[in-house]
Amino acid sequence: MSYADKVFKNTCRDIINNGTDTKGELVRPIWPDTGEKAYTIKKFGVIHRYDLRKEFPVITLRPTGIKSATEELLWIWQKKSHNIDDMSLNIWDEWADYRGSIGKAYGYQIGQKYNHHIITSYNNQETFDIVDLYKEIDEYMKNNVDISYYPSAEYETTVKYKKDDNYDIVAYLKLDQIDAVIWDLKHNPYSRRIMTNIYNFSDLYEMNLYPCAYSMTFNVTKDKDSNKLVLNGILNQRSQDVLAALSWNEVQYAVLIHMIAQCCDMIAGEFIHVISDCHIYDRHIPIINELISREEYPAPDFWLNPDIHNFYDFTKNDVKFINYQHGPQIKDIPIAV
Numbered sequence: 001m002s003y004a005d006k007v008f009k010n011t012c013r014d015i016i017n018n019g020t021d022t023k024g025e026l027v028r029p030i031w032p033d034t035g036e037k038a039y040t041i042k043k044f045g046v047i048h049r050y051d052l053r054k055e056f057p058v059i060t061l062r063p064t065g066i067k068s069a070t071e072e073l074l075w076i077w078q079k080k081s082h083n084i085d086d087m088s089l090n091i092w093d094e095w096a097d098y099r100g101s102i103g104k105a106y107g108y109q110i111g112q113k114y115n116h117h118i119i120t121s122y123n124n125q126e127t128f129d130i131v132d133l134y135k136e137i138d139e140y141m142k143n144n145v146d147i148s149y150y151p152s153a154e155y156e157t158t159v160k161y162k163k164d165d166n167y168d169i170v171a172y173l174k175l176d177q178i179d180a181v182i183w184d185l186k187h188n189p190y191s192r193r194i195m196t197n198i199y200n201f202s203d204l205y206e207m208n209l210y211p212c213a214y215s216m217t218f219n220v221t222k223d224k225d226s227n228k229l230v231l232n233g234i235l236n237q238r239s240q241d242v243l244a245a246l247s248w249n250e251v252q253y254a255v256l257i258h259m260i261a262q263c264c265d266m267i268a269g270e271f272i273h274v275i276s277d278c279h280i281y282d283r284h285i286p287i288i289n290e291l292i293s294r295e296e297y298p299a300p301d302f303w304l305n306p307d308i309h310n311f312y313d314f315t316k317n318d319v320k321f322i323n324y325q326h327g328p329q330i331k332d333i334p335i336a337v
Contacts, residue, residue, distance in 0.1 A: 001060070001296030001297070001298070002055065002057075002058065002059065002060050002296065002297065002298060002299035002300075003050065003054075003055050003057070003299065004050070004055075004056075004057040004058055004059045004060075004247065004250070004299065005059050005060055005061055005296040007048050007050075007057075008059050008061065008246065008247065008292070009061075009292045011043075011046060011048070011242065011246075011278065012242060012280065012288050012291075012292050013292065014043060015041055015042065015043045015242065015278065015279065015280050016041060016280065016285065016288070016289075018043065019041040019042050019043045019279075019280075020041065020042050020043075020044075021039070021040075021041050022039045022040050022041075022042065023039040023282070024039075025039070027039060027040075029336035029337060030336065030337060031283070031334065031336060032094070032335075032336075032337050033334075038281055038282070038283070038336035039281070039282045040279035040280060040281050040282065041279065041280050041282075041285070042277055042278065042279035042280075043278050043279075044276065044277065044278075045274075045275075045276065046240075046274075046275040046278035047272065047273070047274050047275070048250065048272070048273040048275075049270065049271075049272050049273075050250075050254070050270065050271045050272075050273075051269070051270055051271075052254055052257060052258065052268040052269060052270070052271055053230075053267065053268070053269060055299045056251075056254060056299060056300065056301070056302035056321075057250045057251070057254050057271065058247060058250070058251050058254075058299065058300065058321070058324075059247045059326075060296055060297040060298070060299070060300075060324075060325060060326045060327065061291050061292070061294045061296060061326070061327050062291060062294075062326060062327050062328065062329055062330055063324070063326045063327075063329055064247045064248055064251050066251055066255070066319055066320060066321055067316040067317070067319065067320070068089060068316070069248050069251045069252045069255070070252070070255050070316040070319050071087055071088065071089060071316040072087065072089055072091065072252065073252040073253075073255060073256055074314065074315070074316065075087040075089075075107060076106045076107045076110060077107070077110055077178050077256060078178075078311065078312060078314065079107060080107040080108070080110045080111030080176065080178070081107040081108075082101055082102050082103065082104065082105055082106055082107045082108040083096075083099070083100045083101050083102070084096045084100045084101075084102065085100040094335070094337050095208040095209045095337075096208070097208065101208075102207070102208045102209065103206045103207040103208040104200070104203040104206040104207055105198070105203075105207035105208065105209060105210075105211060106198060106211060108203075109177070109198035109200055109203070109211070110176060110177045110178055110196065110198060111152070111176045111177075112176060112177070112200075113152055113154070113174045113175060113176050114174065114175070114176075114180075115156060115172035115173075115174055116172070116173050116174060116175040116180050116183065117172065117173055118170055118171070118172055118173075119140070119141070119144075119145055119155060119171050119172065119173045120137065120140050120144075120170075120171045121160075121168045121169070121170045121171070122136075122168060122169040122170075134157065137155065137157060137171045140171075141155060145173065147173070149182070149310065150175060150179040150182070150183060151179070151312065152174070152175050152176035152179045153173065153174065153175055153179060154173075154174045155171050155172060155173050155174060156171070156172050156174050157169065157170070157171045157172075158170055158172065177196040177197075177198075178196070178311070180196075181194055181195075181196060181216075181218060181260065182260065182263060182264065182311060185218065185220065185231065185260065185264040185266070186264055189220040189229055189264070189266075190220055192219070194217070194218040194219070194220075195215065195216060195217040195218065196215060196216045197214060197215045198211045198214050198215070199211050199214040199215065199238075210238075211238075212237055212238060212239045212240065212245075212249075213235055213236075213237045213249055213253070214236060214237065214238060215235070215236040216233055216234070216235055216236075216253070216256070217233065217234040217236075218231060218232070218233050218260070219232045219233075219234075220232070220266065221269060223267055223269075226267070228265075228266065228267050229264075229265070229266040229267070230261075230266060230267045230268075230269035230270075231257055231260060231261040231264065231266040231267065231268055231269055232257075232269040232270040232271070232272075233253065233256070233257045233270075233271055233272070234272045234273075234274060235249070235253045235271070235272070235273050235274065236274050236276075237249065237273065237274065237275045237276065238276045238277065239275075239276065239277045239279070240275045240277065240278045240279065241279065241281065241284075241335075241336075242278060242279065242280050242284070242288070243280060243281070243284040243287060243288055243291075243330075243333060244284075244333055244335055246278075249273070250271075250273055253271065253273070254268075254271050254302075255304075255319055257269075257271055258302070258304050259304065259308075259311060259314055260311065262304060262306070262308065262309065263308075263309055263310060263311045281334075281336055283334050284333070284334070287330060287333070291327075291330065294327045295327065297325035297326060298323075298325070300321040300322055300323050300324035300325070301321070301322040301323060302319070302320075302321060302322075303319065303320045303321070303322055304318060304319055305318035305319075
């Protein structure tokens, strides 16, 4: 069996045998066909750990569509979109408004720019001409900072006050979250601050669904045999519907690590998935029991187009599974909303 099959089966059995049943409790989700509360059996603090150098984490008990999973991933991380009209999938239709927007969620948050780091600073100038200053900064940027790779990149000049009324004129490089990750991996790979977070509290009530998978932390180690840098990642997820999306999400973020590693001339390494509330819905329990009784197959090989070295050039057609044997698909899974 694939290692992902083993992890999936063990997690399902643990939830069913040892989890907490929320039946009768105050829960938010409902079944859209009846309006009844959708209860779960849940476990807290589930952690899955995979080594992407050994095997790609996809179950074989039923198929996981890698191209569709990648399309949604790129919709968020590459297109930085929060409008369902920007992809061909229908999985977000329940949460979209009449314009196709899911609110200030997912891709919207990835695309928000922030002052990432200081690119130049002019110290303790008592007076300055703002026009001359911008010309000087423009010249500095042309000669010292290549931002052509980063679509979100721009710079912002501000006054940074210090004590005793002293101040610096500071130019910050502004990047969005994915560009900041790639910048740091290329320029400062051993930083312990390379991460994203889309759980923006000030925007939550303008999101049609709070983010489930909300944070990625990247960390670089070194492969002892090849001496190449290894890109590792931790996905933090507040809520996980095991049947509908566990394998889907793990495929997506394993793909993301592979893509970013290739763009930064690294090897994809460990992928850790940390789930706060890992649950199986009541209507899903019979389906899960049948699913984990199925025959398993060896993990497929994962192919990523080796000619792509810019994250913004990847498409869903640049990934595929080779020799992917799997059980039959499960159709019409009921989804709580």
